[in-house]
Amino acid sequence: MSYELIAILMFSTMMLMLLTGQRVFGAIGFVAVVAALLLWGDRGGYDIGFSAAMKLMKWYPLLTLPMFIFMGYVLAESKIADDLYKMFHVWMGGLNGGLAIGTIGLMVLISAMNGLSVAGMAIGATIALPELLKRGYDKKMVTGVIQAGSSLGILVPPSVVLVLYAMIARQPVGQLWLAGILPGLMMAGMFILYIVIRCRINPELGPALSKEERDVPMAEKLRLLRAGLLPLAIFAAMMVPFVNGWTSLVESSAIGALTAFAAALLKGRMTRKVFEVSVRSTLGITCMFMWIILAALAFGAVFDGLGAVRAIETLFTERLGLNPWVILILMQLSFILMGTFLDDTAMLVIVAPLYVPLVGELGFDLIWYGVLYTITTQIAYMTPPFGYNLFLMRAMAPPEISLRDIYGSILPFVMVMTLALAIIMTFPQIALWLPDYIYNK
Structure with a gap:
């Protein structure tokens, strides 16, 4: 044979x-x-x-996995994430679509806390979705915003999925995380731009808060600003020493976990139940990934x-005469197809032994390809008819939001993400500039 x-x-x-x-x-x-x-x-x-x-x-960097997962669960279970949304609610509610923009900001910071798209989806559906619907936001707009925002969870560091990719592709985790920062912020900015344009054309999609709700004393606004920026301060305490070369990646992950624990303790929210749920969840997810x-x-x-990789490369490039870019695009299309019935980790594990070495043989950068993989799988998650996120959103949404609403909500955001993917494929330095700058400094 x-x-x-x-x-x-x-x-x-x-x-x-x-x-x-x-x-x-x-x-x-x-x-x-x-x-x-x-x-x-x-x-x-x-x-x-x-x-x-x-x-x-x-593999020493694997120690970062439980640290970052624990940090995310502590911040979520201690309700520190709730303070984030209150901050966005007060500071941005006066704009048309302001709360939807705030929800994207919430998702970016949740991503920086947890690194899992499911966590962003759960927090967005339980905190943001009821508030947006109560204030007259369009059903399709809000469900699309939450699904699109949660997609940033596996791209913005500390992305747990990129840790898995790093292990399989044998690439540095730190470089992959740095490579995800600018594409993640770019996608968040494109989502916000889309919301602003849509709500300016049709203000009824995202009405501004009433004057009574916006009439909050400045002292209260500043208090909420301090509380809401706490997760950002935790992220900075973790990443600044790493970026400056003062700590290793594992040491930075420990700083993040300890800082999150200390913040919850000082705010009086580190109860026995919060600690137990955080530890149990961390153990379960870490073991699953291992x-x-x-x-x-x-x-x-x-x-x-x-030698299967070499055989398939020969088939594509010599027998079929395909251009390396054509092969790469076919790989991305296969991810979208598989994403209709598999999650991101399953997709990576199934095809990584074939795709990752093949990408290297074709002359592409594996750090850059890691970013392409994460974006493509998130597009696949939200692509009808069987996208993973579509059914997850249906399970968390209230009864008045139907599966048809959810299907209709996601198409504009899928188009925005596809545009972002095309931009990063055309201009690889968007992903590669920051890791090159930091590691060559």
Whole structure:
């Protein structure tokens, strides 16, 4: 049997197992280990799984994962995120679409706290959505804003998904995080610009707050400003030493976790329940990601041994004569297709052993490609008919918002994100300038 046929058989078996409802790491790890045993026998097969486990245990930057997840849960469970929205409510409510703009700002800061798009979606749906609907905002506008804003969670540091990509692609986590900052802020700015234009054309989509609601004493406004900017101060305390080279990435993650814990403690919100929920959630998510990384490393080792990447590159570039950019675009389209029924980590683990080495062989920068991957998967999340975020939004939205409303809400934001993706593909320095500047300084 040829190596190409073995690779196709491995992928088809894995997809079949996923369709039966098996856990991602279980399906991928099982296929990797069974393939290794069949190809190289007892000694070689066992060595691949053991080697992947040892590689995972020795990867020092992995310590950042529980630190950042704990920081995010502490800030969310202690309701510090609520202060953010109160700040935006008071300071921006006087503009048409001001609360929607504030929601995008909330999502950016939530992303900087947690690094998971699901967390941004949950906080936006529970805090922002009821307030926006109560004040007469259009249903389609607000559901689109929350879904689009939550997409920033896996792009703005500390992105947990980029940690996973870094491990699989063998790239520095710090450079990937820095590469995500400018594209993330650019996308947030494009969302805000879209809201401003739409609400100026049709003010009924996002009415301004009444004069009575805006009549808040300046002392109260300043108090809310201080409370709302606390998460930003925590993020700065964590990232400034790292960017200046005073601390390593792991040390900065520990600073972030300790600063968030201290802030919740000083505000009197670090109860036993908040601490227990934060620790349990951190342990659960960290273990899930470690199992996924372990399975991905084992699967990738089998592909390396088969030489499948080189065979597929030869197929695309020599036999089919495709341009490297055409191949890259086809990869992005496949992510959008897979995103209709898989989440971002599953997509990465399934195709990373094939795509990441192929991208390097084609001459593209793997840091830049990590940013493209995150944006493309978030577009896939929100693409009808089966986008992951669409059904997550339906589960969290009140009964008056139908699935049809949610489908209709997301199309303009998908177009904005597609434009952002095209800009970053055309101008890679948007993603690469900051890590190049910091690491070459």
